[in-house]
Amino acid sequence: MDKSLVILKVSSLCCLLLGFGIIIEAAPEVSLITSLPGFNGTFPSKHYSGYVTINGNPDPPKNLFYYFVVSERNPSNDPVVLWLNGGPGCSSFDGFIYEHGPFNFEGGNPKGSLPKLHLNPYSWSKVSNIIYLESPAGVGFSYSKNTTVYTTGDLQTASDTHNFLLEWFNLYPEFVSNPFYISGESYAGVYVPTLASQVVKGIKAGEKPIINFKGYMIGNGVTDEIFDGNALVPFAHGMALISDGIFEEVVIACKGNYSDPPNNNCQTALDKVYGAIAGLNIYDILEPCYHGPTTKEDTNVVNKSSIPSSFKQLGMTEKPHAVRKRIYGRAWPFQAPVKAGIVPMWPELMKQTSFSVPCVDDTVATIWMNNDAVREAMHVSQEIGTWSLCASDISYYHDAGSMIPYHKNLTAQGYRALIFSGDHDMCVPYTGSEAWTRSLGHKIVDEWRAWMSNQQVAGYTQGYDIGLTFLTIKGAGHTVPEYKPRESLDFYSRWLDGKQI
Ligand SMILES: *[C@@H]1O[C@H](CO)[C@@H](O)[C@H](O)[C@H]1NC(C)=O
Ligand SMILES: *[C@@H]1O[C@H](CO)[C@@H](O)[C@H](O)[C@H]1NC(C)=O
Ligand SMILES: *[C@@H]1O[C@H](CO)[C@@H](O)[C@H](O)[C@H]1NC(C)=O
Ligand SMILES: *[C@@H]1O[C@H](CO)[C@@H](O)[C@H](O)[C@H]1NC(C)=O
Ligand SMILES: *[C@@H]1O[C@H](CO)[C@@H](O)[C@H](O)[C@H]1NC(C)=O
Numbered sequence: 001m002d003k004s005l006v007i008l009k010v011s012s013l014c015c016l017l018l019g020f021g022i023i024i025e026a027a028p029e030v031s032l033i034t035s036l037p038g039f040n041g042t043f044p045s046k047h048y049s050g051y052v053t054i055n056g057n058p059d060p061p062k063n064l065f066y067y068f069v070v071s072e073r074n075p076s077n078d079p080v081v082l083w084l085n086g087g088p089g090c091s092s093f094d095g096f097i098y099e100h101g102p103f104n105f106e107g108g109n110p111k112g113s114l115p116k117l118h119l120n121p122y123s124w125s126k127v128s129n130i131i132y133l134e135s136p137a138g139v140g141f142s143y144s145k146n147t148t149v150y151t152t153g154d155l156q157t158a159s160d161t162h163n164f165l166l167e168w169f170n171l172y173p174e175f176v177s178n179p180f181y182i183s184g185e186s187y188a189g190v191y192v193p194t195l196a197s198q199v200v201k202g203i204k205a206g207e208k209p210i211i212n213f214k215g216y217m218i219g220n221g222v223t224d225e226i227f228d229g230n231a232l233v234p235f236a237h238g239m240a241l242i243s244d245g246i247f248e249e250v251v252i253a254c255k256g257n258y259s260d261p262p263n264n265n266c267q268t269a270l271d272k273v274y275g276a277i278a279g280l281n282i283y284d285i286l287e288p289c290y291h292g293p294t295t296k297e298d299t300n301v302v303n304k305s306s307i308p309s310s311f312k313q314l315g316m317t318e319k320p321h322a323v324r325k326r327i328y329g330r331a332w333p334f335q336a337p338v339k340a341g342i343v344p345m346w347p348e349l350m351k352q353t354s355f356s357v358p359c360v361d362d363t364v365a366t367i368w369m370n371n372d373a374v375r376e377a378m379h380v381s382q383e384i385g386t387w388s389l390c391a392s393d394i395s396y397y398h399d400a401g402s403m404i405p406y407h408k409n410l411t412a413q414g415y416r417a418l419i420f421s422g423d424h425d426m427c428v429p430y431t432g433s434e435a436w437t438r439s440l441g442h443k444i445v446d447e448w449r450a451w452m453s454n455q456q457v458a459g460y461t462q463g464y465d466i467g468l469t470f471l472t473i474k475g476a477g478h479t480v481p482e483y484k485p486r487e488s489l490d491f492y493s494r495w496l497d498g499k500q501i
Contacts, residue, residue, distance in 0.1 A: 189221020
């Protein structure tokens with residue numbers, strides 16, 4: 001069985017229509033959003049969106065799109081948090097629409113009707129000022145007129161995002177003294193520490209404005225080839241997805257080295273593991289795996305003929321996920337660790353393979369983000385073609401290596417870190433995050449214990465000295481706030497406020 005067996009389905013062709021119109025790359029302005037199609041109420045706080053242009057002389061300018069939600073509590077004291085979704089190549093509107101943004105999206109139909117927007121009682125803007133950034137250029141609404149910059153990697157992206165932040169704080173100087181945090185999930189497990197490291201370097205070099213950087217948060221984050229690669233087998237065993245017998249066989253044959261099978265016996269044993277978990281929704285093993293439209297009212301985003309017939313029936317009678325049915329392209333890896341070098345984009349992978357298992361759905365986001373009125377309200381450039389959750393036209397290199405040295409440096413310098421993990425995610429399983437946080441060798445100051453939300457056990461946490469916290473969210477999948485919004489706002493606000501979670 002092929003290891004990279006879960007390939008998701010692109011919903012719309014992504015193409016940046018790079019027009020030839022004369023567009024002046026004007027100094028960016030702060031642009032207030034006064035209304036949004038689908039929302040009839042009053043905004044609980046100010047929302048802004050627009051572009052920050054990075055003039056990376058001699059590199060071509062990059063126009064990075066952000067959506068900024070001001071805190072609904074105390075904007076001048078609450079932290080400013082940058083949110084990044086992963087991929088690489090996926091839009092941070094994933095977080096805005098499906099996870100912890102100010103609105104919940106209801107309905108929406110590809111034949112034209114827009115979803116209705118309701119206020120999200122668990123929005124992270126309840127307690128923080130939050131910036132959703134489309135990154136790197138070529139993703140979502142971010143673009144460059146010279147597409148050579150769409151070939152990029154970890155280090156370039158970190159540097160660009162740092163430049164974005166410096167420019168952004170110049171635009172919003174009233175927020176520069178607020179505590180600043182960087183957050184994200186999945187492949188942002190690479191974006192966040194590399195960016196944090198750039199920000200710290202900038203602070204040390206006295207770059208203005210001085211960012212009041214305090215720490216970072218990562219959910220189900222890609223971190224290290226070995227730790228991530230070794231996480232699946234113990235996860236599958238602990239979750240009763242493989243038998244004791246298969247577990248013993250694979251432990252003996254592979255000697256704990258699953259990321260890089262040392263011999264054929266190990267590969268054979270691993271194939272049994274992959275065989276056992278095939279067909280599960282890797283982003284949440286408890287959720288049904290969605291297989292595209294099965295009725296006429298459904299969308300035509302999935303070409304069913306590309307799905308093996310044995311998979312078409314799976315999960316069909318199951319209840320759809322409360323929020324969405326198909327998550328396409330949320331994260332690399334599927335079940336394989338991210339290796340150094342070029343990271344294949346999802347749409348590319350889909351072209352290469354006949355084996356696609358689209359477990360999840362991005363229909364609502366695709367409808368809303370491609371609506372002209374929505375785009376106008378959000379000040380999106382007319383140069384942008386079809387928005388898709390994950391970009392197909394960037395070439396992305398994983399060139400920063402393991403994140404462990406970054407975490408060591410950052411925590412040693414006193415920056416706080418919250419490493420959280422939905423414990424039913426099989427894409428970046430908690431077993432890897434738990435193991436690498438422990439491996440940093442910090443002293444345990446708050447030994448493994450349950451944490452509570454709404455008077456119920458919401459997961460487990462272990463606190464280490466110098467501000468490192470590992471946290472699980474019980475029953476959550478890969479995109480934690482999507483599954484457990486209330487619990488997520490609880491741990492998020494407690495951690496930001498410096499309280500015990
Ligand atoms: C907003 O108001 C209009 C007109 O009153 C109505 O047709 C529409 O359904 C409302 N939308 C929402 C999201 O409530
Ligand atoms: C695009 O940028 C590259 C350098 O990154 C440069 O060599 C090339 O001439 C640029 N193309 C255009 C059309 O400006
Ligand atoms: C796993 O096996 C590969 C190939 O034999 C080897 O290069 C690597 O060092 C091993 N890793 C561990 C953690 O033993
Ligand atoms: C689905 O894919 C098949 C084979 O790739 C193709 O022949 C067919 O036209 C596609 N159908 C639609 C509706 O795109
Ligand atoms: C960690 O810090 C050391 C010493 O300051 C430095 O040499 C090294 O490059 C840093 N590594 C990373 C990944 O930031």
